[in-house]
Amino acid sequence: MHRIHTIPTAADIRAAAQAIAPYIHQTPVLSSQSLNALIGVELYFKCENFQRIGAFKMRGAACALRALTPEERQRGVVTHSSGNHAQAVASAARALGIAAHIVMPTIAPAPKRAATLGYGAKVYDSAPDNQSRQAAADALIAQHGLVFVSSADDYNVIAGQATAAKELLGEQPELDILLAPVGAGGLLSGTALTAHYFAPQTAVWGAEPRMVDDAYRSLQSGRIEGNDHIMTIADGLRTVLGQRTFGIIRQHVERIVRVEEATIVKAMRLMWERLKIVVEPSSAVPLAASMEQPGLFEGQRVGIIVTGGNVSLDQLPFCQCLSAAQP
């Protein structure tokens, strides 16, 4: 595949699906009659928690790395990430024989750091703020001539993330609504492009914690908004939109539904109990949206992209000891 420099076309997304096929799993779509009866919605869950490295991020990283020229591959890649994107770049780079340099904030969970090292990447410490992380990556670029791989705001990454919805529509073509969480917007913008090209009758909505409703406010104001704090349990959604993801979301996403933290935990627990899948809090935000706003979803056929399952079993929000410790 060639490098994508403009909003991905239908052909770009098809090419991306083909290019990344050897590096990803085609994940199953799960459904639960008892959950559907409880919520009053026909729900189809695209289980990217079963994706390689445990999250959809593998798609975008594989796509971005596959688009590099032989000369760029030779130089190696760099990114900064505290979690799934770090593992995705490290894993895809190893599969493609590319050297990966990953800047990780010192507060990153130890298992994610260990997994990234396990994929053979070189890991560098940085302070947790975005400026420090970017500065560390920039220094590595200056020193080694590395290629930067954005976690979301890159048309190649967006084309990769778009393939999850494409697979879901392949199994369930007649969806009324496609629902994806929104953080930096890579997944939501890719999902929106896929529906636009391959299922134009399907509406695409975002789902976002009310605590970090920057995407909701960005759609209202027409410019990229930030967050005053990032105190949501949905740790994958603490980032803000980029220019490219915002441009696509503005054009193709119909609405963003905001949800409360308590509903995210309830929805996460329901997914564990009814679907029998381990998912991270971000993955539960779309189901939470359908629980908080039943009027919007009632009787609809809704596809949900389950973002990932990388969660610490020692710190489950519905563990009794943790619940008891809460006010």
Place this chain on the structure above:
Amino acid sequence: MHRIHTIPTAADIRAAAQAIAPYIHQTPVLSSQSLNALIGVELYFKCENFQRIGAFKMRGAACALRALTPEERQRGVVTHSSGNHAQAVASAARALGIAAHIVMPTIAPAPKRAATLGYGAKVYDSAPDNQSRQAAADALIAQHGLVFVSSADDYNVIAGQATAAKELLGEQPELDILLAPVGAGGLLSGTALTAHYFAPQTAVWGAEPRMVDDAYRSLQSGRIEGNDHIMTIADGLRTVLGQRTFGIIRQHVERIVRVEEATIVKAMRLMWERLKIVVEPSSAVPLAASMEQPGLFEGQRVGIIVTGGNVSLDQLPFCQCLSAAQP
């Protein structure tokens, strides 16, 4: 399908698969490269935790109920069970328009009792011992002329359970070993018959907690052995073999691997972390076997039947508060 009165044939298992198809999910087979690398075995997990009612028991119950005559369906069915079999009979009976009467010990978990009621079954209390349960069922049979549905020791149930391995072999035909946990032996005997007819090159082994190693001892002594106590965390495996399941297991199961309780918990946690699936302790017993006896499994292609995912999220064995409470 007709009622099966002798050891199921290949044709019986094929007929069972067809008869129960409308009432069950064809569950996915999952695999994890990182888990395989860790264990040193190529593992394929048949995810019956995604089955209707959250366990493989739905197959056997649906098969037994489909084999009833119209006159028997009219009379209704009865069974006794503290867990998955209760839900399976209740759910299959509702789907087939049959009245279900379920005797449940008073110690049965409240969610399982509620789920059984939720499927429209009539639930009756009994003391937890097997004699009391059977007596309560017998009284209902005498009073209402109900048909008894055994949880395992019935050739129709065995034929139903056999379909899980048949689906797995449909996706992964070249397995060296098929591994299933053994409690009352319905799943293991069905799995053994499926391999015997459809994959004779595949060995079938059982996996059992050392705490309740009655099946291991039964194979050694040549008669059905009991357990002095049932203190295993694998609550689905606390029962003993029946005449029919023992006969089949004796003939077609090569060996039974026994595992320690601590390894079951470790294996369960690994399945949650690496496969991102919610499974009950019984489901982890086969993986525990491959962890305790690496020499037996090294480099083999091993299929594992994951029995179910009905576990209370409030009482996870790897929850920090529970671990801390342990000696």
